[in-house]
Amino acid sequence: MQPQQFLDLVQCAFFESSTQRSSAEQVLLKYKDECPDEFMIYCASAFSNRGIQNRIRVACSTLVKRLVGLIHPPSNQIIWLACSLQTKSDVKLKFMKQLIDPENEIRRSAANTISEISAIELPRQEWPDLIERLTTNSKHTDILIKVSAIMTLGYICEALKTHQSSGISEKDSKVILMGICVGMDLNEQTLEIRLTAIKALQDSLYFMNDMFKYQEIFSFVKNLIFKNAVCNIQEIKHRALQCLIDFVKQLFTFLPVFINELFQTTQASFENQGEISIAAIEIWNTICAEMKEEITQNGNQKTPESNAVDCCVQFFKQNYEGFLLPFMRNLLLDSGDVDDEYQGLSVPDSSCKGLAFIIEFAGVNTYDLVKNFIQNTITQQQWEYRKASVMAFGALAEVQTKEIEMLIKTALSSLFTCLVDQHYKVKKATAQTLSRVAENYPQCFHEHDQANQMLATLLDQLNNKISIVQHLIWVFVYLTEQLQQFSMSIFSREKSKILQHLASTSVRADIKNSEIALIDTAFMAILNIIYSVTDTKLCNDYLIQFFQQIQLLESGSQVPVEIKFHLEMGLMSAMHGCVVRLDDSTTPESVFESIMKTLSNVDSRVKNDYFYVLSGIAYAFKKKLSKYSSQLIAELNKPLSEPDDMDSFKTALFCLADIARAMEEEFVPYMNILKYFFGLIQNPNFNRELKLQVYNAIADIILGLKEKSFQFLGDLKEILKLGFAASMDLTKSQQNVDQDYAERLKETMTSFYTCILHAYCEPNVPNFDLRDTVDWFIIFCTEMCSLKLKPTIEYVRLTLCCIFDCSHFFQTVPETKIRLKDFITSDFVIELIRKMSQFNDKDYQECVSFAKQLLNDVYGFQLKLY
Secondary structure (H helix, E strand, O other): OOHHHHHHHHHHHHHOOHHHHHHHHHHHHHHHHHOHHHHHHHHHHHHOOOOOOHHHHHHHHHHHHHHOOOEEOOOOEEHHHHOOHHHHHHHHHHHHHHHHOOOHHHHHHHHHHHHHHHHHHHHHOOOOOHHHHHHHHOOOOOHHHHHHHHHHHHHHHHHHHHOOOOOOOHHHHHHHHHHHHHHHOOOOOOHHHHHHHHHHHHHHHHHOOOHHHOHHHHHHHHHHHHHHHOOOOHHHHHHHHHHHHHHHHHOHHHHHHHHHHHHHHHHHHOOOOOHHHHHHHHHHHHHHHHHHHHHHHHOOOOOHHHHHHHHHHHHHHHHHHHHHHHHHHHOOOOOOOHHHOOOOOOHHHHHHHHHHHHHHHHHHHHHHHHHHHHHHHOOOOOHHHHHHHHHHHHHHHOOOOHHHHHHHHHHHHHHHHHHOOOOHHHHHHHHHHHHHHHHHOHHHHHOOOOHHHHHHHHHHHOOOOHHHHHHHHHHHHHHHOOOOOOOOOHHHHOHHHHHHHHHHHHOOOOOOHHHOHHHHHHHHHHHHHHHHOOOHHHHHHHHHHHHHHHHHHHHOOOOOHHHHHHHHHHHHHHHHHHHOOOOOOOOOHHHHHHHHHHHOOOOHHHHHHHHHHHHHHHHHOHHHHHHHHHHHHHHHHHHHOOOOOHHHHHHHHHHHHHHHHHHHHHHHHHOOHHHHHHHHHHOOOOOHHHHHHHHHHHHHHHHHHHHHHHHHHHHHHHHHHHHHHHHHHHHOOOOHHHHHHHHHHHHHHHHHHHHHHHHHOOOOOOOOOOHHHHHHHHHHHHHHOOHHHOOOHHHHHHHHHHHHHHHHHOOOOHHHHHHHHHHHOOHHHHHHHHHHHOOOOHHHHHHHHHHHHHHHHOOOOOOOOO
16 A cells, blocks of 8 residues: 555545545555554654644544554454564654644644553553653753653553553652653743643542652642642643542542641632632542542441541531532522533532532531521522522432431422422422432322322423423432332322323424433333333233334334434333233234334334344243244344444344243254354454353353253353363453453353253253363362452352252262262362351342251251351
């Protein structure tokens, strides 16, 4: 390929119409695999050529950034490592030279791509002079060189974080940190350098925790950020406050040391400063979010994190007025005009979130202050006050206590008066608050003495503006989740009426593409209603209504394409919810035939949802299904033969497995598809995430076929051994991504082996064909379920159950029985049982009880748990 031809392809791939773009992308990807060196050189040469358009130069840089880490199929390593040393050296040199390009977008693009390459090379101890060169340049007198160096250091840290790689030694970390801090010095007169340095520090914090254990470094960096956060230059102040959001997250355990100083630094920015106020408030919102996560994860354990939580709680209890008063005053602000309202955070939204956090952590002492604010503003003539009152009510509703529940029950009817307020923004804020109340206090709706009027108002307000209805739909989602618990509630008694209103709302003609989420949310509530129904006749009626609605959509052309797509997805999910509650006796044959005919002709974009419904049909209509088996499996063959489309492949795979389980022995004519699945498992280039799903599908198929599939036992044993070996190898990998995959693979293989046992073994019937697999499994689970690896308690249960199945099925195979006795009574298995006994969950306790009985009755072993 000639250089100009390459540039023409880049032009097409990035800037032409979709048809041309797709074709050019395919050619470039093929060329990248066939000639990686030439591909990289062409990209780097074009990027460094100032005679080429900037957008083409940036596109070439972007190609390098995106592709260096992708797998190169011929060599089975990443593209960058497949290139020659000379190519890599030339590419790096060209990109480094562009760090002083006069165009800012070129410098930024160069820094981005250099950072991506460094994320590959630095962990491999390659490019050893990069950090030193950049930190030296961060002190350069030339502003351009200084800005580019600091920016690149930040991007390198960000790239290493994205790749979950340490990559930087402690020495280099210190050099980078000091190089960045030079640009944050208060005496630095160049605004761009200060802003770039603060952003670079923010990007580097992920790696700097070890640095901050040194008091001198911690104090120096902290003071530098704080001084920038009170700077008179608004851009610097804003950037520094944004940096502090990440700073408090990464250094949460350090908070006891500087929380007072942080409050003094940020308090003055809580009000009247727009995006600066948002940043200041979000610092504290981040702290509170970290506190909640720590409490959830570690409970009452004493750790540095729990000490930080205790310190923050005390601080909030002592200083809550310093937060609540400015936050509540902020609720009086207007977020802007409705048509151009900022889609991210506004000062009132951020303040409302912060208000909820402070109420939660400062506790009961805050309630009167907030309640008084609500009472003093809810009836005010100015709409801003009523809106603020409703938002404060919403903040209270985020916190779950008995005292707040009583407040909500008392005030909920007053809140409904705001839902019919004359002002749009009061209505919208009320709808948002009602959704919070419904989520956290659904009983306040279900048990309220005015619930009938509330339901009538909610249903009536579904005719309001879409931006209001979007929130009201969530009210119904949360309330319908509780229908079985509140069976006498008006919301339960009128669920069919609610369903009809939700269905009508989902097909409103004024829904725009940007508001499509409303359709998906409406069907969430509809599904909740379906799941609460036990009457099969009602389920059948719903099924027919949804099916008829799909017929209408397919026969008409007025509905916009995207709207139709989401409606059909929702209707398919609703049909699935109905069919799994029915059986062959509930739906007439003629109706079933119409349903099958209509579903097979739906828009190709909802084929995955169609397969999902088929899974439900396989579960419910086992007798009726056989007539359509050839047609269905023919439809599934296409997505199953195209695993590159992962979503379609997985959905078709699940559907096939469900059909096979439903058909049982009638699936025999189609069971040769197992050979195709064995090939996928044995193919080293096949997507390993999909292999997990293929194992699960094979397990389902053989469980349905049982002895009819015995001819495949040799292949099954081969992929069993392959999966066991892969799990053990990947566990030893130094890569986090491999270790995470090994965790999922070991669970899959343990379940897979359990299914093989249940498919081909019978109690008291000697099985010599599988006895060798017992030894494989013992080796596998001894290594993979070792308590040293800290397995999840659920995996411990899964492993023990499989061990007990082995004992159950191989009692009549003498040598295997002896081997199992030695294993089951070994310290390894006993420790697993003892570990499980520490958990009170019913399933875990039943497993322990079964283990004790098995050990006693079969092996004469008295288990002592402590």
